[in-house]
Amino acid sequence: MTDQVMAAIDGSYFSEVVCDYAAWASLALEAPLTFMHVVDNHPQTAESNLTGNLRLGAREKLLKELSDLDEQRAKVSREQGRLMLEAAQARAIEDGVEAPARRQRNGTLVETLVELEDEIRLLVVGKRGETAGQASGHLGSNLERVVRELHRPILMVTGTFKRPEKVLMAFDGSKTARKGVEMLARSPLFKAAACHVVIVGSETAEHRSQLDWALGILKEGGHQAEGAIRAGEVEETLAAYQREQSIDLMVMGAYGHSRIRHLLVGSTTTAMMRSSKIPVLLLR
Incomplete structure (x- = not known):
């Protein structure tokens, strides 16, 4: 299948x-x-955990009993x-x-x-x-x-099930990030969901252009779409936006070598996922 x-x-x-x-x-x-x-x-026991003071016969008996116990646990x-x-x-x-x-x-x-x-x-x-x-x-x-x-x-x-009505995508304008926006726009998973896009960084013409492109793709896909450009640490900025907008699900991707990529390959990923109170969809 x-x-x-x-x-x-x-x-x-x-x-x-x-x-x-x-x-x-x-x-x-x-x-x-x-x-x-x-x-x-994987066996729960190891010979190194046994004391060397046991006589050979007693040691073999103990190993057999521990092996039987592992087998019973597996069943x-x-x-x-x-x-x-x-x-x-x-x-x-x-x-x-x-x-x-x-x-x-x-x-x-x-x-x-x-x-x-x-x-x-x-x-x-x-x-x-x-x-x-x-x-x-x-x-x-x-x-x-x-x-x-x-x-x-x-x-x-995590938490309890809630059909996603508001979805947040962390976006950095890279080629793979754009593919993620296009996937989000056409995915049946989010057919009726409002889509939010956040760029973490300074307010520049380039970032504004990237955000406008992302929102345009989502609107063409039939979504209500809005977004923001915010300065700050990636994890804290995304978490704050999520709370403010009552986001139901966060979408993130493995993007190039940007700061957002570190969410997937470094300690920030773990921190983001650990602190999240809502589901996180990781695009690979």
Whole structure:
């Protein structure tokens, strides 16, 4: 199955909202929906953790017991995952998705998604995984790695589901940024959404021209569009605009070598995603 919306779920707080956004995206894009659960069978034990004072027989027995325990944990994880996938499938059907699929794989989430990359049109993931606890400032390490490794659009979700009515795009005028605006203008995901564009920088004729171009493309696509040029730090400026305008979803892209690109490849990315109270769509 190609060109599908894929939703990565686990036992985290965000799995239900992942289901809802994935169902919305599947219906809007008219694309098949697949729920994915990955069982990480990496052994929990290591010989280096065992004391050298154990006699050989006792040490071998302990290793066998620990191995059996790992195997039992893996079986429980697979069963839990199967139940979560069934629940996600049922929730999506209630949301109107016809025949959502479910898949369970062994391995790591990042390696699995990279392997399936050619099948993915949009990946939907939660802000944090099940091992991250409920600390609101924590961003799952899996998500950070997925952002860096996967070359597909990624929708990071948080909070509760809300159909996006106001969308904000961070824009820097580069060639790839322009492609992002064109995609936003024609994407079925945002068919009825009002689109905002923000350039972070000084008020110059060049920036004004870039902003006018972006707003023109969005209006041609049938969107209500408005924007601003604002000086300041990228993260703080975008967050402030988001709050002021009650933005429902932020769109960002991997743009050239500008400051906005550092949001994807440096610590600012993590900070932006960690602090975001709304979903973030990362265009690759």
